[in-house]
Amino acid sequence: MPIKSYLAHAFTGKKEELLGALQKINQCEVVPAKNEDVIVLVTDTSNEIEEETLKERIEAIDSLKILSLVSGFNPPQN
């Protein structure tokens, strides 16, 4: 049951586009910075495989410049 947090850096002027793309993904929770092209992203998935697949999907978003991992938790399911 991984929970991970990332900083998602958008290409200049593409923050809203990136935000929109991330908001469409169920396992993503996002908080955009008000004054920088950065979005805090928290992912919540069922297992590591799903997490990896999700990460690949996020990295394929055109408006994403860099995705950097900040923290990861793996609490038990029960």
Added chain:
Amino acid sequence: MIKSDTNRRSFIKKMAMLSAMTAAASMFPGILFATEQEKGIPKDANLDWKKGPCRFCGVGCGVLVGTENGKAVAVKGDPNCSVNKGLLCVKGYHQIMCIQSKDRLTHALVKKNGRYEKTPLSEALDLVANKMKETIQVHGKDAVAMYTSGQSTIPEGYVASKLMKGAIGTNNLDCNARLCMASAVAGFLTTFGADEPMGCYEDIDHADYFITWGNNMAEMHPVLFSRMLEQKTRRGAKIIDFATRTTRSSTASDRSILFEPQTDLAIANAICYEIIKNGWVNKTFIEKHCNFSKGITNMGYGLEDHYKFSDKPEKIDFESYKEFLKDYSPEKVSKYSKVSVKDIKYLAAIYGDPNKKVVSYWCMGMNQHTRGTWMNNLLYNIHLLTGKISQPGNGPFSLTGQPSACGTAREVGTFTHKLPKGVVTNEKHRRLAAKIWKVPYEQIPSKPTYHATEMFRAVDRGDIKFIWTQATNPLVSLPKTSRYRAGIEQESCFVVVSDVFPRQTSDVADVILPASWHIEKSGLYGNSERRTQHWDKMVEAPGEATPDAWMFIEVAKRLGFGELFPYSKENHVEEIYNEYRQFHEGAKHGMAPLEVLKKESGAIWPYVNGKSTQWRFNAKYDPACTNGEDFHFYGKPDGKAVIWQRPFEEAPEKPNKEYPFWLNTGRVIEHWHTGSMTRRIPVLHQAMPNAYVEFHPDDAKALGIRNGENIKVSSRRGSCVLPASINERGLPTKGQIFVPFFDENMLINDVTLDAFCPISKEPDYKKCAVKVEKV
């Protein structure tokens, strides 16, 4: 149950969110995330928030800990604390997670026939007291020792000092703060006659320049560094990083200037040379407020057992000092410091400009130095020559690494030479201690015994037969652990370890005592800006885990000193603090009453007439100034600070053909010191699971070393195998490697040298000679 799990998951997501926001704040100063940080925790959670200081580092950030059903479940920065104004670093946010670790010490363990047996605490304390008593009877008072911590609370340090020095009558008490800021103490005392910085963190809001001397604040003091970055963005304040390695601090600074290890001594003198040569001296200030002195040189490095040194100060005049500095022209110093003449002049011009306010920050780079006291003196020289001291935005400011290195180690005085007020060598100070402690004056010995390194040498030699350590992990943190581990494992010494978790040092203990973690007891810490912070117990400790102070009191009673320790279990923190405050009564060091500390997020001493004193020695702010002048360095009998003539001297061990690299050791942002707490916090452990050895890419290329390859780092004392790191976290200069010391599975201190500053007795972890091989 479903609701509870949902809450827990939601809480973890919130923690993950806060971690990312913290990381973003360190990269983008002033970044805003609307009200997310205030939301904190799920709306349906019913949390009780209690204030306290953070458990890590000496910055002393205020935290609010959220408890629910008797458990600590959340942490957020205290917006009412002026230290951090609601900010926290990644360690601070996650701190409470370590107390849930499955291997918490919850009961006393006594070694019997080579195995640890769970033992009732009362029985274990009986054994500790009996062993102590027996050792004293057979071998004398100086055969027992206590080694405490800058993480011990003020009451814990105070009771330890009273027990050892007042009740038993031995000065065999020292602490791990000896390893991190003793040089700052000796520097402050020799220059000003009074310990601890004169300024406060509010200096950050006023300074035009921040010059960091061998100090990676972005990783070690991230909240203060964030405040500096904010001033850089808002007001155009400049940060100059002066160091031996390129770090996150360097890349975030306006300028990064690198120097050859040990030559900071020469560069500081070169800056003074330039200040005098260019007429930037504040003549009125030095005529009114400064003396000039020199001391003994070529003092050695403390490498041999029983090493002794006493400086012999000799007054000199300004002209002699000026003459001495002729050896330190930028042109001469540039040749061996590897700092360009232009950069030396650039630094001098910043300090010399009367219209620019400058704060100098330092921590381990200057303190863990075989000439650490000198280096501290030299930096004060720069500020004194220019009169840039004790004013908002102007001053030298030593940072500390532990949450109460100042409050407990320095102010209570858990060093062999110290008393809660003053030193053991001073009869007046011994008489005051004896009066407050209600012991005969003759009971307190007048001579210091063992400082940290010498204490563990004495264990190795068999001179110390009983040692009790608390909240510290010397078998990972001492230099040259290859000697001291073998020493303490000998049968000749009975070892008692009080701690929260098992670690390298408890592995060699005869008795392990389960200690409460900081929020499981009430207490007080003192941070780097002289701020005393109180917190109330927030949660119950598991099993029989007990505050260290109470375990000392229980042992004191068993030793027959009950009447000296008449404190109650429920209120001992308050009773001890009120007794301790008597030592510091007066305008120079008055401590705030407990009722004030309970309400506020700390108060800065001297606390006089209901007010904190933010800038000492400046008559405008400090009521203790009584000489009728603008400044009064009242720590010295004549009210004047000392500008010290201190030369450059080489390090005791330098790279050569056989050992061609400098070894520098230090810390990383994810882990705190020896990692026994932060490595039990999953998010931090996962972010930085093991230590590594950093190379300059040119050195790595020449040796055919690639990232991740295992490298054996060896010195004349020992070796350690670690994965290589190239162009990752930091970048050492060519000919230097860097290794963080947090990893108990990769003991780099087996390799380091136990040379120390002869005045402060603080070891140098930043410089020794090593070789490297692929394995």
